[in-house]
Amino acid sequence: MNNERTAAEPAKEEQQRQFAAVAPLYDLLMHDVPYSAWIEYLRKLLAERNARPRHVLDLACGTGNVTVLLSAEGYAVIGVDIAADMIAEARRKASERVLPIQYVVQDAAELDLPGQRFDLCVSLFDSLNYITDPARLQQAMERVSLHLTRNGLFLFDMNSEYALRNRFFDQSNRATDDRLRYDWESEYFPDTRLCRIKMRFWYRENDGRETVFDEEHWQFGYREDEIVQMLQNAGFADITAYQAYTLKPTHRASDRIFYVARKA
Numbered sequence: 001m002n003n004e005r006t007a008a009e010p011a012k013e014e015q016q017r018q019f020a021a022v023a024p025l026y027d028l029l030m031h032d033v034p035y036s037a038w039i040e041y042l043r044k045l046l047a048e049r050n051a052r053p054r055h056v057l058d059l060a061c062g063t064g065n066v067t068v069l070l071s072a073e074g075y076a077v078i079g080v081d082i083a084a085d086m087i088a089e090a091r092r093k094a095s096e097r098v099l100p101i102q103y104v105v106q107d108a109a110e111l112d113l114p115g116q117r118f119d120l121c122v123s124l125f126d127s128l129n130y131i132t133d134p135a136r137l138q139q140a141m142e143r144v145s146l147h148l149t150r151n152g153l154f155l156f157d158m159n160s161e162y163a164l165r166n167r168f169f170d171q172s173n174r175a176t177d178d179r180l181r182y183d184w185e186s187e188y189f190p191d192t193r194l195c196r197i198k199m200r201f202w203y204r205e206n207d208g209r210e211t212v213f214d215e216e217h218w219q220f221g222y223r224e225d226e227i228v229q230m231l232q233n234a235g236f237a238d239i240t241a242y243q244a245y246t247l248k249p250t251h252r253a254s255d256r257i258f259y260v261a262r263k264a
Helices: 014-018 025-030 036-050 067-073 085-096 132-146 162-163 224-233
Strands: 055-058 076-081 102-105 118-123 148-159 171-173 182-187 196-205 210-220 235-243 256-263
Touching: 025 085, 025 182, 036 067, 036 148, 055 067, 055 132, 067 076, 067 085, 067 118, 067 182, 076 085, 085 102, 118 132, 132 148, 132 224, 162 182, 224 235
Parallel strands: 055 076, 055 118, 076 102, 118 148
Antiparallel strands: 148 256, 171 182, 182 196, 196 210, 235 256
16 A cells, blocks of 8 residues: 655644534535435445444534434434534534434544444445545544444445546536535545545625635545455454445446445
């Protein structure tokens, strides 16, 4: 694995700020995401393992949209995210809806929830690609393993290197009738496998004024064999990689890959 670092790669503090400005608008940005379909797919993956978890960790939970749905499924769930602004939004929504969900600000690579053990850890929406240091991702997997019960499952998705290399991140919404408009432009650096996504947002306030702000995000193009090896190193077995939203194996042009692994 190429561990070469670059001056452009974000430090931990910069990673924590990647979802700062957009945090209050994140739910508006994601309003077209079919969250219920993701939960249905989660059910299928669990059924494949004949798994019936009760205690769930939502790692890199963002503003808690999936966390809330998992709670509605009957799971006892805790949400963790590195971005304090995202957790603030998640807590605000939980308070407004009187939901018994605990949210914690923590780096996945330093996950530490004393006394907590989970039957299932999920990390969705390519969140683990944001851990751009392979050593830190390995550490995160080890921390997850420590927090799982024996035979507990780790279920997550990642953007493939193919997706980042082919600029699948590039997208734009310039519809003038939408309150939130955006342009995302990515650039992949093959030598380091880092992908930089430059994001510009336009948001129309209630009084008609328009606010413009920028964010810069970074992801790392991990390869399937590397992820499998990391999981094995962290004490996981029965590792399966799926082409996203299916129960089919991955292929050369898989853009999003779901992984399911069992703690040995």
